[in-house]
Amino acid sequence: MNAPLRYTREELMSDPPYAERIERNGVRFHGGYDTDGTYLPPRSLHRAAAIDAWTRQLEAAGHPTSVVDTDAVKRSFVPNATQAKMLLSNDATGAMTRILTLVGVVEGFGNDGIKLIPVVDLAEHIVEPTDDTCLGHLFNGLLEAHGNDEAGTDGEVGHDQMWFAVRDAALADPPVTLDMFQELPIAPPPGYSGPASPAAEAISVGSMIGGMRDDVSPELQLLVRAMVQILVIELLAYHTFAWASDVLGDPSCSHDTAFARTTIDHIRADEDLHVGYLQCALAELATMTVRRTDGGTVRGADLVVAASRAALENQTGDRFDRVLAYRLAQVRTELEDHPDGARLTAEFDALADSPAEALA
Ligand SMILES: [Fe+2]
Numbered sequence: 001m002n003a004p005l006r007y008t009r010e011e012l013m014s015d016p017p018y019a020e021r022i023e024r025n026g027v028r029f030h031g032g033y034d035t036d037g038t039y040l041p042p043r044s045l046h047r048a049a050a051i052d053a054w055t056r057q058l059e060a061a062g063h064p065t066s067v068v069d070t071d072a073v074k075r076s077f078v079p080n081a082t083q084a085k086m087l088l089s090n091d092a093t094g095a096m097t098r099i100l101t102l103v104g105v106v107e108g109f110g111n112d113g114i115k116l117i118p119v120v121d122l123a124e125h126i127v128e129p130t131d132d133t134c135l136g137h138l139f140n141g142l143l144e145a146h147g148n149d150e151a152g153t154d155g156e157v158g159h160d161q162m163w164f165a166v167r168d169a170a171l172a173d174p175p176v177t178l179d180m181f182q183e184l185p186i187a188p189p190p191g192y193s194g195p196a197s198p199a200a201e202a203i204s205v206g207s208m209i210g211g212m213r214d215d216v217s218p219e220l221q222l223l224v225r226a227m228v229q230i231l232v233i234e235l236l237a238y239h240t241f242a243w244a245s246d247v248l249g250d251p252s253c254s255h256d257t258a259f260a261r262t263t264i265d266h267i268r269a270d271e272d273l274h275v276g277y278l279q280c281a282l283a284e285l286a287t288m289t290v291r292r293t294d295g296g297t298v299r300g301a302d303l304v305v306a307a308s309r310a311a312l313e314n315q316t317g318d319r320f321d322r323v324l325a326y327r328l329a330q331v332r333t334e335l336e337d338h339p340d341g342a343r344l345t346a347e348f349d350a351l352a353d354s355p356a357e358a359l360a
């Protein structure tokens with residue numbers, strides 16, 4: 001039997017029944033296990049089946065079910081897994097601590113970014129009804145659930161703290177200092193109130209609104225832009241997960257491989273829901289008709305294509321280079337102070353995938 005296509009906010013926010021919760025050092029994580037020991041993401045009692053049902057509805061109508069190809073953001077992680085393992089095996093844990101801290105911090109940014117999205121009255125801008133679609137449930141649980149997944153809720157932590165726990169478990173509670181939250185290559189979204197602060201070159205506002213058309217409501221265009229932007233970040237994150245699971249799941253350089261691997265797998269399962277609903281809602285919009293402010297209409301597909309192009313440029317261009325430069329600078333600084341730094345720097349560079357990813 002197919003799952004329904006219409007849900008209340010409460011239904012989309014409901015946790016499945018857990019047989020067992022997950023905790024570390026007295027901190028409760030979101031999600032849990034069923035009686036068979038299978039991991040169940042938070043707020044997935046109906047959410048997972050709902051996303052599946054909306055996606056199958058699109059498919060049955062002969063439409064594509066995704067708008068950004070996973071391979072569109074095919075980037076290997078720097079430092080690569082071999083380099084990262086080499087650093088950790090030589091007691092150079094500082095740079096890796098910073099890199100994993102940044103991963104957690106950026107997860108938290110996701111929630112602040114989502115909160116910035118203003119509620120849009122879709123019926124005002126879209127000709128077709130959206131009640132039975134994923135798009136129609138964005139402001140009725142889907143975006144809120146996503147934000148909570150990234151940053152946690154009262155009584156249980158989300159992805160940001162889960163990554164910090166992975167870092168602490170795998171690297172045996174490395175010193176984490178306030179400066180690890182400063183001079184970051186990615187700026188926090190407006191409204192963020194945590195300890196993270198950006199480097200001057202990371203403060204680039206306006207990249208989201210470049211190239212917007214003037215005949216369609218800016219709030220609808222901003223919604224589409226934000227959704228594609230977040231989707232691309234989610235797709236890029238899969239590469240981070242694969243890298244982190246390889247490095248921190250290796251007993252030669254990780255103190256708690258089981259916890260690291262398991263927690264990263266849980267985060268990945270949660271992210272599958274994010275990628276699923278964003279792809280689906282955008283693919284739905286691409287089949288619909290959007291009202292222009294002058295009384296005419298435009299294909300939803302045009303908005304989605306423009307937003308996808310902008311997001312891919314934005315995420316794989318400057319921003320990506322800044323993050324790369326940041327990570328290499330952390331490694332360089334650490335090896336400069338390391339007693340065996342010269343040898344390790346040469347070894348690190350010899351393991352680089354491309355000359356641009358070397359230290360020297
Ligand atoms: Fe996340």
Ligand SMILES: [Fe+2]
Nearest residue numbers: 150234271274
């Ligand atoms: Fe996510």
